[in-house]
Amino acid sequence: MSFTKPRLDAFARAVDERLKPRAPAPGKTAQQRRANAEAFDPIMCAELGIGPVDLATEEHTLSVAGHPDARLRVYWPTTERPAATADGAAGLPILVYFFGGGFEIAGIDWVWWDASFRERARDAGVIVIAGEYSHAPERKFPTQAEQCWTVFEWAAEHARELGGDPERLAIGGGSAGGNLAAATLLMNRDRANRPVRLQLLEVPLLDLTGAHLKSQPGIPKLVFWQLARTLVTQYLGRDRALRRNPYASPLRAESFAGLPPAVIYTAELDALRGDGEAYARALSEAGVPVSCVRMIGQNHGSAGYRHAVPMSDHQHRDIVATLRTLHDDPVVYPQIGAAL
Incomplete structure (x- = not known):
């Protein structure tokens, strides 16, 4: 047996086989795909034993000028909401996180995402705000x-x-949510420059031109590229110039200077692996502290197979350890110029 050719991790492959009989057929429209995925979410979570832990939560709906309202949920790391923090006192770290779903599916009410937010808040001792x-x-x-x-x-x-x-x-996000997290960081740098200690991106989609995409094993290339074009067009419309807008494709930003330290997770068998790793290189060249971890034998979704795939559980522990560093004073690294 050759171990040089990329193969799906045996545990992830076993989960895929276990879930396949219950997985819905892909829909032809975004609405069908959304409905099918929403129906499958609790089935997958029940099969893997994923469910919410009891924490204090609170919801808010925000007005967005010129756009629909935005909803969010706050998760505290305990069952009771803490008191407000006095000025000058050190309060709990806050992770603002955006879910993934190709811009067309998922949400903060999904069983998997809700359970993930709860576990990260509890295990890392941080406030999670899911947008x-x-x-x-x-x-x-x-x-x-x-x-x-x-x-x-x-x-x-x-x-x-x-x-x-x-x-x-x-600020963090997964997949399409990683795109929106990176865009939010650019907006913050350009508009407000609020202090941000960390960007946490998981299998992020960062360049909607498709320059770094590679088709996944087992998916015909024509089918893959048709799906990729569909998702991009649904999100951006038919104006191809928008694909290079840095708030749509953060990897296309003219400069990455001034962005916060980053931790990025990519997967060996993920079509988006090139996006995350190119972004890591771009940040490094701009003098931004960055760590990028490639998960061997994993695909785009297998990091979500908590309690069934060892790598998925390890990534959770790794992310928790990273978030726990927010409780400490930040490490001060030497200033590195953009041109190395």
């Missing part, structure tokens, strides 16, 4: 980016009221 954004194609760019920016602004402005610390903010 909701509108689905494509019903709403297109820049709606989602502006909604996520509004969620982040609200989190920063209300940090002490929530028992948090505006000096211990992090």
